Amino acid sequence: MSEAESNVALRQTPLHAMHLRLGARMVPFAGYDMPVQYVPGVLKEHLHTRSAAGLFDVSHMGQIALRPRSGRVQDAALALEALVPADVLGLGVGRQRYTLFTNTAGGVLDDLMVSNLGDHLLLVVNAARKAADEAHLRERLSELCIVEPLTERALVALQGPRAEEALAALAPDMRAMRFMDVRAMSVMGEPCIISRSGYTGEDGFEIGIAATAAEALCETLLRDPAVAPSGLGARDSLRLEAGLCLYGCDLDETTTPVDAALEWSIPAVRRAGGARAGGFAGAETILRELAHGAARRRVGLRPEGRAPVRCGAELYTAEGDTASIGRVTSGGFGVSLNAPIAMAYVPTARSAPDTRLFAEVRGKRLPIIVSSMPFVPTRYKRSPTRSPL
Amino acid sequence: MLKYTKDHEWLRMDGNMATVGITPYAQEKLGDLVYVELPSVGAMFVAGAAAATVESVKAASEVYAPVSGEIAAVNDKVVAEPGLVNAEPTGNGWLFKMKINNPAELTTLLDELAYKALTE
Numbered sequence: 001m002s003e004a005e006s007n008v009a010l011r012q013t014p015l016h017a018m019h020l021r022l023g024a025r026m027v028p029f030a031g032y033d034m035p036v037q038y039v040p041g042v043l044k045e046h047l048h049t050r051s052a053a054g055l056f057d058v059s060h061m062g063q064i065a066l067r068p069r070s071g072r073v074q075d076a077a078l079a080l081e082a083l084v085p086a087d088v089l090g091l092g093v094g095r096q097r098y099t100l101f102t103n104t105a106g107g108v109l110d111d112l113m114v115s116n117l118g119d120h121l122l123l124v125v126n127a128a129r130k131a132a133d134e135a136h137l138r139e140r141l142s143e144l145c146i147v148e149p150l151t152e153r154a155l156v157a158l159q160g161p162r163a164e165e166a167l168a169a170l171a172p173d174m175r176a177m178r179f180m181d182v183r184a185m186s187v188m189g190e191p192c193i194i195s196r197s198g199y200t201g202e203d204g205f206e207i208g209i210a211a212t213a214a215e216a217l218c219e220t221l222l223r224d225p226a227v228a229p230s231g232l233g234a235r236d237s238l239r240l241e242a243g244l245c246l247y248g249c250d251l252d253e254t255t256t257p258v259d260a261a262l263e264w265s266i267p268a269v270r271r272a273g274g275a276r277a278g279g280f281a282g283a284e285t286i287l288r289e290l291a292h293g294a295a296r297r298r299v300g301l302r303p304e305g306r307a308p309v310r311c312g313a314e315l316y317t318a319e320g321d322t323a324s325i326g327r328v329t330s331g332g333f334g335v336s337l338n339a340p341i342a343m344a345y346v347p348t349a350r351s352a353p354d355t356r357l358f359a360e361v362r363g364k365r366l367p368i369i370v371s372s373m374p375f376v377p378t379r380y381k382r383s384p385t386r387s388p389l
Numbered sequence: 390m391l392k393y394t395k396d397h398e399w400l401r402m403d404g405n406m407a408t409v410g411i412t413p414y415a416q417e418k419l420g421d422l423v424y425v426e427l428p429s430v431g432a433m434f435v436a437g438a439a440a441a442t443v444e445s446v447k448a449a450s451e452v453y454a455p456v457s458g459e460i461a462a463v464n465d466k467v468v469a470e471p472g473l474v475n476a477e478p479t480g481n482g483w484l485f486k487m488k489i490n491n492p493a494e495l496t497t498l499l500d501e502l503a504y505k506a507l508t509e
Contacts, residue, residue, distance in 0.1 A: 025420075036447075037420060041420055041421045042420055042421050042445070042446045042447070043421040043423070043446065043472075044421075046446075233420065233446060233447055236446075236447065237446050237447075306424055307424055307426060307444075308423070308424055308444050308449065310448075310449060332446055332447060333423040333424070333444070333445075333446045335423075335446060340424070362426075362442065
């Protein structure tokens with residue numbers, strides 16, 4: 001396909017005009033014309049999010065309501081448990097959880113957030129996977145649930161240590177929320193779904209709002225000098241520092257949750273011996289790997305030198321080895337660390353922190369050290385801020 | 390007078406010595422640079438061969454030798470401070486100097502007008 005043709009086909013989020021007005025550099029991403037950076041650039045946007053607050057348009061992501069035909073949200077939760085290895089039934093009203101759609105081989109079809117909104121579940125899925133996810137949900141759950149893509153909604157992420165104060169000016173009730181809480185609340189007179197979560201490792205919020213009201217909300221938030229518009233470039237460098245997976249790079253249909261070091265997302269109730277053990281696609285493989293381990297594992301890597309080691313770089317046990325033992329799946333520059341960082345899959349025997357490996361970059365073997373993640377400590381708000389009185 | 394390549398390098402001649410860098414257009418397209426890898430002094434390159442690498446947060450890009458020759462000097466300042474290439478791409482953000490061995494190759498380069506036309 002020629003560039004011109006692919007541009008014609010690109011979709012726009014409800015905030016597209018705002019991005020252009022703010023001087024964003026637009027790039028194609030998952031079929032959308034998206035801002036990769038604004039005028040200040042990736043480095044400043046990244047650092048500003050860590051020190052104050054970044055505002056990200058993530059409206060390209062899929063928001064899908066899963067409504068139980070019975071009217072009881074527990075029925076939707078149980079139905080969804082056939083597709084994900086999470087405790088959805090135990091997810092309280094107003095709570096959110098990270099989970100994975102698995103395939104019959106135990107691989108990952110997508111990673112997602114699921115929220116219990118009392119009378120239905122709300123799923124947030126990756127842009128590149130949303131059509132496939134919707135089809136998967138419809139095919140498997142239509143008898144029990146109505147699968148409703150929320151196409152007329154925008155989603156914006158406000159992330160960073162000053163996100164709370166910026167949002168509290170518009171929605172004071174959100175101060176009571178803690179990490180992974182979800183609330184329906186009115187912001188500037190608009191009904192919003194706010195979750196206290198994100199993709200940066202910082203405290204922050206994702207705000208679902210009507211497409212027609214999104215720009216006014218963003219304009220208002222951007223009037224706060226603490227809040228700066230931030231693009232996909234900073235979003236990627238922030239998530240990598242936080243050790244978070246990017247679907248299509250660090251996760252795909254051939255990686256299992258145990259390979260990916262995401263077993264923390266599979267609770268005891270879904271594991272062998274649990275009350276609702278298994279029952280999701282690929283359970284046989286995944287439960288076996290939970291008990292006995294997987295052959296390979298996702299790890300963090302820190303190159304010893306300054307050269308970034310990018311996605312696709314092959315890894316070796318020794319400098320002179322000919323057989324690659326693994327491959328980098330995400331790699332770049334940790335802006336807050338002022339050093340290169342990466343993620344890769346390596347044999348489990350070589351996955352312990354401080355293991356020294358070699359990465360091939362432009363024909364050279366560069367030393368690289370297995371490192372625990374996150375690379376930058378996360379600053380999630382696990383307990384609510386108390387009111388002054 | 391700068392000469393340009395279609396791959397967005399610039400070149401400034403002083404006798405038989407060429408100073409090479411990336412154009413303001415290139416640095417703008419690449420965004421904030423975080424890593425620069427330069428060739429060794431004494432290394433020989435033919436025109437069009439990858440001689441240096443500049444990397445932004447997200448991606449690595451090769452810098453090609455605009456003409457054939459031997460590396461005579463490299464700019465260690467941009468290795469220590471890659472952002473200098475963004476700030477002063479045709480000044481203190483130069484990458485390397487090469488002693489050229491075939492002046493006839495200079496005629497294959499673009500002048501400012503031709504390069505401008507390419508990037509508009």
